Amino acid sequence: MVRRWLFGDQLGPHFLDDPAQPVLLIESKAVFRRRAFHRQKAHLVLSAMRHRAAELGDQARYLRTETYREALARVREPLDACHPTSRAARRLVRAAGVTMLGPRGFATDPAEFTAWANGRSRLRMEDFYHDARRRFGLLMDGGEPVGGRWNLDADNRQPPPKSGHLDVPPPPLPVEDDVDAEVRADLDRWEREGVAFVGRDGPRLFPATRDEAVARLRHFVAHRLAAFGPYEDAMLSGDPWLAHSMLSAPLNLGLLDPLEAARAAERAFRAGKVPLASTEGFVRQLIGWRDYIWHLYWYLGERYPRANRLHARRTLPDWFAGLDADAVQARCLSDVLAGVRDRGWVHHIPRLMVLGNYGLQRGWRPQELADWFHRCFVDGYEWVMTANVVGMSQYADAGAITTKPYAAGGAYLHRMSDYCGGCRYDPGTRLGEHACPYTAGYWAFLDRHRDALRGNHRLAQPLRQLDRLADLDAVVDQEHRRGSHAP
Numbered sequence: 001m002v003r004r005w006l007f008g009d010q011l012g013p014h015f016l017d018d019p020a021q022p023v024l025l026i027e028s029k030a031v032f033r034r035r036a037f038h039r040q041k042a043h044l045v046l047s048a049m050r051h052r053a054a055e056l057g058d059q060a061r062y063l064r065t066e067t068y069r070e071a072l073a074r075v076r077e078p079l080d081a082c083h084p085t086s087r088a089a090r091r092l093v094r095a096a097g098v099t100m101l102g103p104r105g106f107a108t109d110p111a112e113f114t115a116w117a118n119g120r121s122r123l124r125m126e127d128f129y130h131d132a133r134r135r136f137g138l139l140m141d142g143g144e145p146v147g148g149r150w151n152l153d154a155d156n157r158q159p160p161p162k163s164g165h166l167d168v169p170p171p172p173l174p175v176e177d178d179v180d181a182e183v184r185a186d187l188d189r190w191e192r193e194g195v196a197f198v199g200r201d202g203p204r205l206f207p208a209t210r211d212e213a214v215a216r217l218r219h220f221v222a223h224r225l226a227a228f229g230p231y232e233d234a235m236l237s238g239d240p241w242l243a244h245s246m247l248s249a250p251l252n253l254g255l256l257d258p259l260e261a262a263r264a265a266e267r268a269f270r271a272g273k274v275p276l277a278s279t280e281g282f283v284r285q286l287i288g289w290r291d292y293i294w295h296l297y298w299y300l301g302e303r304y305p306r307a308n309r310l311h312a313r314r315t316l317p318d319w320f321a322g323l324d325a326d327a328v329q330a331r332c333l334s335d336v337l338a339g340v341r342d343r344g345w346v347h348h349i350p351r352l353m354v355l356g357n358y359g360l361q362r363g364w365r366p367q368e369l370a371d372w373f374h375r376c377f378v379d380g381y382e383w384v385m386t387a388n389v390v391g392m393s394q395y396a397d398a399g400a401i402t403t404k405p406y407a408a409g410g411a412y413l414h415r416m417s418d419y420c421g422g423c424r425y426d427p428g429t430r431l432g433e434h435a436c437p438y439t440a441g442y443w444a445f446l447d448r449h450r451d452a453l454r455g456n457h458r459l460a461q462p463l464r465q466l467d468r469l470a471d472l473d474a475v476v477d478q479e480h481r482r483g484s485h486a487p
Ligand SMILES: Cc1cc2nc3c(=O)[nH]c(=O)nc-3n(C[C@H](O)[C@H](O)[C@H](O)COP(=O)(O)OP(=O)(O)OC[C@H]3O[C@@H](n4cnc5c(N)ncnc54)[C@H](O)[C@@H]3O)c2cc1C
Pocket: 243, 244, 245, 246, 247, 248, 249, 251, 252, 282, 285, 286, 289, 290, 291, 293, 346, 347, 348, 349, 351, 352, 356, 373, 374, 377, 379, 380, 381, 384, 385, 388, 389, 392, 393
């Protein structure tokens, strides 16, 4: 029988056609030598691969080598592989003469995406999502969306509860075992040998096996999904998880299938256990956003990741690149950076509106920021960076996939979080000692790009406001002086 080469993000049962098929897994050390990944991300990926090999027993051949090529040279049997998730890995599969099958682990297949996208003047996630709901019959009543509306975000997006915490049980955390102990010892040794990591080591927080992933999904649907919608966009200093699923890592490792998760959510809704707004919001993230981002990685082509239409040329400062949260006084940025340092994970809004927003305002190189996200997050992969970081967060494609840049001042952060209360900066102040770096940075950003953004009707009002700011020159000068210093 042909041996199935499984990459480290193809670990679930759906990557095998026959449960008895022989398997090849390759652990390449060179991957970790080339770039400094978050220590907890390295741990998670190696733990997941080694757990899968242990589950498969004699069925799996597990090779630990410096490079993939070295390992492939040792295998004599014919190999096949599911379509990998990066261009570099696809080149490797092709060059090695491995039979390549279609991709798995995403809901929509590439031919369906291309059929949907071709001939459209504008690609909109919302249209793709409606199409996917129809094709999969998810949350549908005949040909119509359940409840009569496709998107219930208007019922979601509430600010955080005033109590400072959300009344939902925390996600069950995995219990580390001998495999984790071996991974930790190996990574300690690699560090002594000169392999560099970023971030702090800590107990494994994310599923590394199919059983752990299914347990997290079930717990989320039963206990947390109901609160997901209303508090999806909220941020709380004392609660990094809120009601998010924390499923991106197991989904991206291939331990869970997005349709399986979406159908589990729908079942809970049909059983009357979860409100429609939360269910719809979660299903949209899974079969809408996640799949859309995946397909755009391939569809937008090889040059898209280098897009830099706002000519952002500043390099990432050391305090940011090195996750030095203690160097930062702005409470939101310090807390979020500490979350990345300590867990390799923060939820969507801190990624977009705290980290990405800060980089966008300061004109940091989009590609460098994408590389940073890729290395520092437990769920970071190349395919997920392109549209999320280069496109959505940094607007480096000048609006090919979003209608306006995700730039916002302190007022947004004040409304959606509890950070501003104890902060030395004031979200309502743009000039002087207490000027919020996000508020000042927002106006400086609009000023720098006013010509490029002039035609965007969604920015007409802020641009008019910009023209009326009497202290604009002083604000711009202040931001210029702030430069790369930690705020
Ligand atoms: C700047 C930036 C960087 C990001 N980097 C990553 C990343 O490295 N890896 C990653 O998987 N996601 C990334 N995202 C998307 C999103 O922030 C994460 O998927 C989500 O925060 C993961 O937490 P969760 O599992 O609790 O998600 P939930 O909020 O519970 O959402 C459910 C699921 O929907 C999917 N999803 C939702 N939005 C997106 C999206 N925009 N792109 C892809 N999947 C999505 C994820 O699989 C997620 O698990 C990024 C977004 C931004 C703006």
